Amino acid sequence: VVTQAGDELSVAEIEPLYGEIRELVDEKLGATGIGALITGIPALRAEIIRAVQRDNLRFSVIGGTAAMLISLLLFRNLAAVFITSVAPLAGMVLSVGMLGLAGVPMNVVNHVLPSLVMVIAFTDSVHLMAFFRMRRGSGDSRGVAVQAAVREVGPACLLTSVTTAVAFASLALAQTEVIRNFGIACAAATLLNFIVVITVVPLLASTFLGDRAGALAGGVDGAHQRGMHRFLDPLATLVTRWPRCLSMLGFAVMSLCLLASMKLYPDFRYRENLPEGNDAYRALVKADEALGGAIPLRVLVESVGEQPITSADGLAALAEVDAMLAAEPGVGATLSLIDVLRSLPPGDGGQGDLGAAKKFLPLVPGGAKARLLGMGGRAALVSANVRDDGAAALEPLFASLSGKLERIQARHPGFEMRLTGVTYVSGTVSLAMISELARSLFAAAVIILFIIIIALRSPAMGLISVLPNIFPLAATGALLVFAGMPIQYTSVMSFTICLGIAVDDTIHFLMRYRRLRADGVRSDPAVRQSLREVGSVLVTTTLIMVGSFLVLQVSELPMIRLFGV
Numbered sequence: 001v002v003t004q005a006g007d008e009l010s011v012a013e014i015e016p017l018y019g020e021i022r023e024l025v026d027e028k029l030g031a032t033g034i035g036a037l038i039t040g041i042p043a044l045r046a047e048i049i050r051a052v053q054r055d056n057l058r059f060s061v062i063g064g065t066a067a068m069l070i071s072l073l074l075f076r077n078l079a080a081v082f083i084t085s086v087a088p089l090a091g092m093v094l095s096v097g098m099l100g101l102a103g104v105p106m107n108v109v110n111h112v113l114p115s116l117v118m119v120i121a122f123t124d125s126v127h128l129m130a131f132f133r134m135r136r137g138s139g140d141s142r143g144v145a146v147q148a149a150v151r152e153v154g155p156a157c158l159l160t161s162v163t164t165a166v167a168f169a170s171l172a173l174a175q176t177e178v179i180r181n182f183g184i185a186c187a188a189a190t191l192l193n194f195i196v197v198i199t200v201v202p203l204l205a206s207t208f209l210g211d212r213a214g215a216l217a218g219g220v221d222g223a224h225q226r227g228m229h230r231f232l233d234p235l236a237t238l239v240t241r242w243p244r245c246l247s248m249l250g251f252a253v254m255s256l257c258l259l260a261s262m263k264l265y266p267d268f269r270y271r272e273n274l275p276e277g278n279d280a281y282r283a284l285v286k287a288d289e290a291l292g293g294a295i296p297l298r299v300l301v302e303s304v305g306e307q308p309i310t311s312a313d314g315l316a317a318l319a320e321v322d323a324m325l326a327a328e329p330g331v332g333a334t335l336s337l338i339d340v341l342r343s344l345p346p347g348d349g350g351q352g353d354l355g356a357a358k359k360f361l362p363l364v365p366g367g368a369k370a371r372l373l374g375m376g377g378r379a380a381l382v383s384a385n386v387r388d389d390g391a392a393a394l395e396p397l398f399a400s401l402s403g404k405l406e407r408i409q410a411r412h413p414g415f416e417m418r419l420t421g422v423t424y425v426s427g428t429v430s431l432a433m434i435s436e437l438a439r440s441l442f443a444a445a446v447i448i449l450f451i452i453i454i455a456l457r458s459p460a461m462g463l464i465s466v467l468p469n470i471f472p473l474a475a476t477g478a479l480l481v482f483a484g485m486p487i488q489y490t491s492v493m494s495f496t497i498c499l500g501i502a503v504d505d506t507i508h509f510l511m512r513y514r515r516l517r518a519d520g521v522r523s524d525p526a527v528r529q530s531l532r533e534v535g536s537v538l539v540t541t542t543l544i545m546v547g548s549f550l551v552l553q554v555s556e557l558p559m560i561r562l563f564g565v
Helices: 011-029 041-075 078-101 110-137 142-173 177-205 208-212 223-241 243-261 279-290 312-327 337-343 354-363 366-370 391-411 422-456 459-482 489-518 523-554 558-564
Strands: 295-303 379-386 415-420
Touching (some): 041 078, 041 110, 041 279, 041 523, 078 110, 078 177, 078 208, 110 177, 110 489, 110 523, 142 208, 142 422, 142 489, 177 489, 223 243, 243 459, 295 312, 312 391, 312 415, 415 422, 422 459, 422 489, 459 489, 489 523, 489 558, 523 558
């Protein structure tokens, strides 16, 4: 839907029109027994935005509740949960405000941003609170415990925020503006949330709430920690007893997963962006099944010389394009100026004389003619539809059509012909962009490796961090291959985000281990103590992450559900 000036209407402008059309259809067909469904890009856009708004409410309520319940299981103290929750909630509000001030609208991609950055900030809050309570349990005063938490855990939180922001920022290399804005906004929001957390959590812990937040009796060996230690202590024993065997096994499994991941192929299906179940979606599916395709494919034929499209050579070129599309398997019925001319009364040359029939063109209604002929008669569209089989399946079709168009153009050098339409553009751009995002993921991994090496001042520590950070991504890629799923927008985005999340856990463990080693603790005891001090928090924050991503399964949009999985 466009205005007379040619500008796209906003969803706010489309929706009343969409509602009026639905009322008119119901009124006219209500007594006939004929059913009707409305679809098309404008209707689907309106449905998508409404689904995004409903998702925002669900994610905020369910995700926030899940995170607080999990932290309550960890701390078993309402004051501690309150302190750890206020900062992420404040950061989420500021992040949304930042988007508003920057004039970035909520869309199908970035509407998960508030919940996502809130959960990431929540993990930093949990780490700070856990260390604060541990120091209180060791006998430190409230003020000393706060200072120790900021001093000991703050650098790790800063480093994790920077590496996560780098992972997000790698999305800025994408060609699509929506993905670029999402990556930049997430990177900025991650750093903003760190500032909020490192300010608000110590501030609240310094008040009477810090006293009510309680302490772990006996430091890290509080009674409610013992269950976690019964799991972590045997793990520490295993990894310290068989370090080389486990490392070699892990490297071998990771290599196999990487090898399997090489079979991943990019794909884009228009339907994955649409909310299921509404009339616009069901109409699209029905049209796809009944009419041989519902997604538009266009060929633009444009004069590059002096001849208009209605010249003899122009009509001949247009007729060849029309016939080529009509004969192509997998392409639905065509509609073009040629079809209009063939439907008009024959001229003196007989039924097939298009040149003679064109004198009747002024009788064709202006609106109908404008959809097929434009630029003052110097350009024309040949339209057809294809099934939404995915960009990977349609790529050979596009290649075949492009080759045939080149040959037709060679026979008519005064005219230029090129494929266009939402099907072709979104498909080809998506495949290129998915591959580009995969390259940006690799770049982010390399940058994060150097950040860790510089921050820890140890190349060995940086290399140690590679295996546990690449392993889950490789395993997930292998699972996608075994499930027969391609790599899509949301797959690559989730890989990029989860790289940052995986690095967070690695950094917290390595920085604690490094400090213990600097204090003279031997390697094996340092591993055990690091696991005791940060292991339970890592498990808890991982559960919070998993719970928050599972919340995305309530989304109406398939791409968001895939992102959550």
